[in-house]
Amino acid sequence: MTGDHVRAAVDTAYRDEWGQVVATLIAMTGDWDLAEDCAQDAFAAALTTWPRDGVPRRPGAWLTTAARNRALDRLRRDAAGAAKLRELAVPARGEPAEEDIPxxxxxxxxxxxxxxxxxxxxxxxxxxxxxxxxxxxxxxxxxxxxxxxxxxxxxxxxxxxxxxxxxxxxxxxxxxxxxxxxxxxxxxxxxxxxxxxxxxxxxTAEAIRLARVLAGLMPAEPEPRGLLALMLLHEARRATRTEDGVLVTLEHQDRSRWDNALIAEGVATLDQALARRSAGPYQLQAAIAACHATASVTASTDWPQIASLYGELARLAPSPVVDLNRAVAVAMADGIPAGLALVDDLAASGQLTGYHLLPATRADLLRRDGRAAEAKAAYEEALELAPTEADRRYLTGRLNEL
The missing domain is CATH 1.10.10 (Arc Repressor Mutant, subunit A)
Structure with missing residues (x-):
């Protein structure tokens, strides 16, 4: 086996098995630093051993055994570790069976x-x-x-x-x-x-991977699947969120460039979560994202449904940011004046003072309502608060259009 193939196998094993190897050693020794050090040693050993002996049939079991044996060696050399070994009563060396590795x-x-x-x-x-x-x-x-x-x-x-x-x-x-x-x-x-x-x-890839792990480990809990679905649906349109360093709003994104495979997986994952009939905040957010994502096929967005979902989300997880997003959905479903009234109520409450998306949202609704002078003032306020260059470029572009 070539060095490149072995390196690829070790890299894959690191991505897939690291957390399990470290978790097993922490459970065995109770020592976080020792667990991490010995896991690193096991992966280093794989780089020298696998080219000679071949990639094992069960890389995770091989790595766990190598890391465990390394930990035992280090404990035996230490007086406190020897006492720890007596407490653990660790079995003899040897590669464990798959079912023996919790x-x-x-x-x-x-x-x-x-x-x-x-x-x-x-x-x-x-x-x-x-x-x-x-x-x-x-x-x-x-x-x-x-x-x-x-x-x-x-x-x-x-x-x-x-x-x-x-x-x-x-x-x-x-x-x-x-x-x-x-x-x-x-x-x-x-x-x-x-x-x-x-x-x-x-x-983002690490978060999605960990969410997959959590959903797999807790199949009876719907919210981990809701979070995984939300991540997948957001990730599906990542490539279209900016263009030449400028933020692109959802309605102007090139939907033909959205990742349909991720959308399909996200919707299927959400359906699995909703089948438990215990909707939580992440499932509701994923449902909203799914409404936007599936509009790439139907070419129309179900704004009344989105407004309803935001209302339920506001009930389960109250937040002024949720209220702001609901105001946008209400504006698109029931007319700009209805949405503007909700935005103005939020501004008067002072809950989102300093949050650039409050004046940015108000500016966008004012622009759609033909109130250019008021929109310009709101865009300028948002520009002063914008946290990223992409946001600033987008808002500057809007101002130039006005």
């Missing part, structure tokens, strides 16, 4: 996303431990200095140890709240990668 990733996901950890630490720890990104890669993706990111990871692991955060899936009564925290972390990782910046784009 999937520990679910416990790892819930531990990384424990509410006792600060939210940024949950995100970083999930990317490091489950996705296998290096500290440097996480720092680049989250636009943070590498030393600061390293400290964040150290503090998170120390917090888990010192606070006695249990390495387990929460009991049934605590599951809804804890699952919501996990889904929030995965969706934030996705959104961090959904912007323009190249270093972040790999995060």
């Amino acid at each position: 999937d520990e990733r679910l416990r790892l996901i819930f531990t990384c996303c424990h509410p006792a950890l600060p939210f940024p630490a949950r995100v970083a720890l999930t990317l490091r431990t489950l996705a296998g990104l290096s500290t440097a890669e996480i720092a680049r993706a989250l636009l943070t200095g590498e030393p600061a990111m390293a400290q964040r990871l150290v503090r998170a692991k120390r917090k888990i140890q010192e606070a006695g955060i249990p390495y387990r899936v929460p009991p049934a009564e605590a599951l809804p709240q804890r699952l919501a925290a996990v889904l929030a972390v995965l969706y934030l990782i996705f959104n961090q990668g959904y912007g323009e910046e190249d270093p972040r784009r790999a995060l």
